[in-house]
Amino acid sequence: xxxxxxxxxxxxxxxxxxxxxxLARRKAAAQGVRAHSLxxxxxxxxxxxxxxxxxxxxxxxVIFGARLENAIVQSDVPAAVQQLPELxxxxxxxxxxxxxxxxxxxxxxxxxxxxxxxxHKVAQARSVDSTINLGAYVLTxxxxxxxxxxxxxxxxxxxxxxxxxxxxVSVFLVACSVVAILTTLGIILSLLWESLRFFQSVSPLxxxxxxxxxxxxxxxxxxxxxxxxxxxxxxxxxxxxxxLIAMCVAAxxxxxxxxxxxxxxxxxxxxWIKPVLEILAGVxxxxxxxxxxxxVGPSFREFFNWLGAFMPGTPMGEYLMNVQNQMALVAGxxxxxxxxxxxxxxxxxIINSVPQSLRDGSLAMGATRSETIKKxxxxxxxxxxxxxxxxxVSRAIGETMIVxxxxxxxxxxxxxxxxxxxxxxxQIVTLLTGDQEFDSPKTLAAFGLGLTLFIVTLxxxxxxxxxxxxxxxxxx
Amino acid sequence: xxxxTRPLYAPDTSIGKPRDPSMTTTATTPKFVxxxxxxxxxxxxxxxxxxxxxxxxxxxxxxxxxxxxxxxxLRCLNRMNDTIPSARVDGTILLDGEDLNDRKVDPVVLRARxxxxxxxxNPFPKTIYENxxxxxxxxxxxxxxxxxxxxxxxxxxxxxxxxxxxDRLHQQGTGLSGGQQQxxxxxxxxxxxxxVILMDEPCSALDPIATAKIEELIDELRQQFCIVIVTxxxxxAARVSQKTAFFHLGNLVEVGNTEDIFxxxxxxxxxxxxxxxxx
Ligand SMILES: Nc1ncnc2c1ncn2[C@@H]1O[C@H](COP(=O)(O)OP(=O)(O)OP(=O)(O)O)[C@@H](O)[C@H]1O
Ligand SMILES: [Mg+2]
Numbered sequence: 001x002x003x004x005x006x007x008x009x010x011x012x013x014x015x016x017x018x019x020x021x022x023l024a025r026r027k028a029a030a031q032g033v034r035a036h037s038l039x040x041x042x043x044x045x046x047x048x049x050x051x052x053x054x055x056x057x058x059x060x061x062v063i064f065g066a067r068l069e070n071a072i073v074q075s076d077v078p079a080a081v082q083q084l085p086e087l088x089x090x091x092x093x094x095x096x097x098x099x100x101x102x103x104x105x106x107x108x109x110x111x112x113x114x115x116x117x118x119x120h121k122v123a124q125a126r127s128v129d130s131t132i133n134l135g136a137y138v139l140t141x142x143x144x145x146x147x148x149x150x151x152x153x154x155x156x157x158x159x160x161x162x163x164x165x166x167x168x169v170s171v172f173l174v175a176c177s178v179v180a181i182l183t184t185l186g187i188i189l190s191l192l193w194e195s196l197r198f199f200q201s202v203s204p205l206x207x208x209x210x211x212x213x214x215x216x217x218x219x220x221x222x223x224x225x226x227x228x229x230x231x232x233x234x235x236x237x238x239x240x241x242x243x244l245i246a247m248c249v250a251a252x253x254x255x256x257x258x259x260x261x262x263x264x265x266x267x268x269x270x271x272w273i274k275p276v277l278e279i280l281a282g283v284x285x286x287x288x289x290x291x292x293x294x295x296v297g298p299s300f301r302e303f304f305n306w307l308g309a310f311m312p313g314t315p316m317g318e319y320l321m322n323v324q325n326q327m328a329l330v331a332g333x334x335x336x337x338x339x340x341x342x343x344x345x346x347x348x349x350i351i352n353s354v355p356q357s358l359r360d361g362s363l364a365m366g367a368t369r370s371e372t373i374k375k376x377x378x379x380x381x382x383x384x385x386x387x388x389x390x391x392x393v394s395r396a397i398g399e400t401m402i403v404x405x406x407x408x409x410x411x412x413x414x415x416x417x418x419x420x421x422x423x424x425x426x427q428i429v430t431l432l433t434g435d436q437e438f439d440s441p442k443t444l445a446a447f448g449l450g451l452t453l454f455i456v457t458l459x460x461x462x463x464x465x466x467x468x469x470x471x472x473x474x475x476x
Numbered sequence: 477x478x479x480x481t482r483p484l485y486a487p488d489t490s491i492g493k494p495r496d497p498s499m500t501t502t503a504t505t506p507k508f509v510x511x512x513x514x515x516x517x518x519x520x521x522x523x524x525x526x527x528x529x530x531x532x533x534x535x536x537x538x539x540x541x542x543x544x545x546x547x548x549x550l551r552c553l554n555r556m557n558d559t560i561p562s563a564r565v566d567g568t569i570l571l572d573g574e575d576l577n578d579r580k581v582d583p584v585v586l587r588a589r590x591x592x593x594x595x596x597x598n599p600f601p602k603t604i605y606e607n608x609x610x611x612x613x614x615x616x617x618x619x620x621x622x623x624x625x626x627x628x629x630x631x632x633x634x635x636x637x638x639x640x641x642x643d644r645l646h647q648q649g650t651g652l653s654g655g656q657q658q659x660x661x662x663x664x665x666x667x668x669x670x671x672v673i674l675m676d677e678p679c680s681a682l683d684p685i686a687t688a689k690i691e692e693l694i695d696e697l698r699q700q701f702c703i704v705i706v707t708x709x710x711x712x713a714a715r716v717s718q719k720t721a722f723f724h725l726g727n728l729v730e731v732g733n734t735e736d737i738f739x740x741x742x743x744x745x746x747x748x749x750x751x752x753x754x755x
Binding site (some may be wrong): 109172267287355357358359360361364365367368371375376379380443 | 584594
């Protein structure tokens, strides 16, 4: 119903637009003057006033209508229901809502006094629902008509409809950016709030410096050892290790391909390589993830097993023979491949912003191209490139899909690239997937990890952006 | 500091004699002999056959309206046009009788002999010392720290910059004033021991005082080097050069003694240009 009303409102607004426009035309023609604004602006003006106040009412109804109804229905709880345990009271009202508004009720059977209370509440819910809706609809219609009429009467050749519409345009733009800002603020606040709750049960020091991570133990409150282990150091080390491996792949390959692209490649080669890198950048990370898990992981394992077979009896050989699919090396290498286009396109921009005059200066002294790159271009681009690398690090730390599929789940404090490790992001995923109680330290730990991750990547991004900005100012 | 002539390749003595007798107006030996030099950028022809002799140990000024090909021709003289993918150079340019565009010529060696200074000062983002030492380092001209110090000092002295920077050699070259930067760049070019210094509007980014310093410097450098300077200032051409060449729409219209060009031009177009009627 609300949907239809909204459609009707749109139709009405379109009609108002036309009426407003034609009125403006007729009035201007009748008075034989040139109107201040084009007729379309008068049309927009009437349409805006028909639409916006009414639409706001509808929006409020959609957001708060159900809550208001619940509040009214639950304001007096029948005696029979009061005797129920709290959990079942909630269920009772859930069922009331389901029956009244159309939905799937639970399988609970209410009889006797409860049955009476139930029917009574359903009837009440229905009447409250229709009252609220009716009120809102009437209000919508009144506002649409009144707004439209009021705006309609103001139209005249002297009326500055253009300026008025301009104001609404800026209101609209501001509203959109406010939505973006509020969302960001909301995310940060909820992250902070939930982390705070987590740190009430687990001390931040234990979290940041503890070396024992086993949140699974704390699954149920009545279990032994329900405190679990929330020392996140193994996760930090795992994250760091994988990031390091990824950067070992992405930094040189990305940088050198950027040098090739910006300094050596003919326009023809550039026209081929750039799109390929863009395709690489466009591959969804989940595809990299199963590429890592299904292709790279097994082949790396086979390789190391094969290597181990050459040293039978030695501890090294034994170890290599037992290497598993899931290891830090696989996740790191694949993540590095994912980062190549990122590093390469950032470095390409930065190398291109080194002024041509520096290259000319060096070449004119009889330096070769590679000497020029090594001794002039790269040193000049170094600050910018290090900024680009920091951005890549920050992406590596936040990357989730590849590590989830290829790194493993075991929290180990190790720097061995052949071992399975786990990362902050992987743990957030495992903590929150599946049916979870929202209040246990286990799920709240995800917020603690999320906050840590957020702070680290934010800091990295800020530093990197400052460096890149400083660098580019230098050559403006 | 060692100044030596590095042969571009085994000299070919059969070529190198000027063809056009009217061009050999002085007795001094020409450093460059250019014949029928044509340059295309893609399909667009920028130079339509330039014939000119450029004398050693003197200053030659290139003048002409914007876009007439002065820079293009200057870049032919040390093959900087090689760095522009679309550029194609035809014709002969002899440096001390050897053809620059010969396949056997290594442009890297050539550019060490024919240095270049650009319109905007372009010191590397390194220290003053490193800027000057850059060329000698890549060409391996110094075998010890002392030798390098000596090259740096004498180059800066020749560029009349030593007195101003001797106490801050290890500060950034980009921190100098525009005029100082331009002299630093000249010192950098001198440090590799070139025989020729090409300058493309070296003063157009400088104030009058810095310009006067550079002009003074050019006059001193003339004793040792062959200097070619592109300029938009008639007054500057008249002050610093002995020979002036007037370019117009990709052609060399007139070349001769600076005095003659400015007092008694033969061509109407030259006359119009120096009296400011176009360009
Ligand atoms: N890299 C290039 N690619 C294509 N065309 C070029 C290039 N450089 C110069 N040209 C063209 O060649 C012609 C000569 O240019 P050139 O730079 O030699 O002129 P100029 O006499 O130095 O002018 P100015 O006094 O403005 O510096 C111009 O028409 C110019 O558009
Ligand atoms: Mg020029």
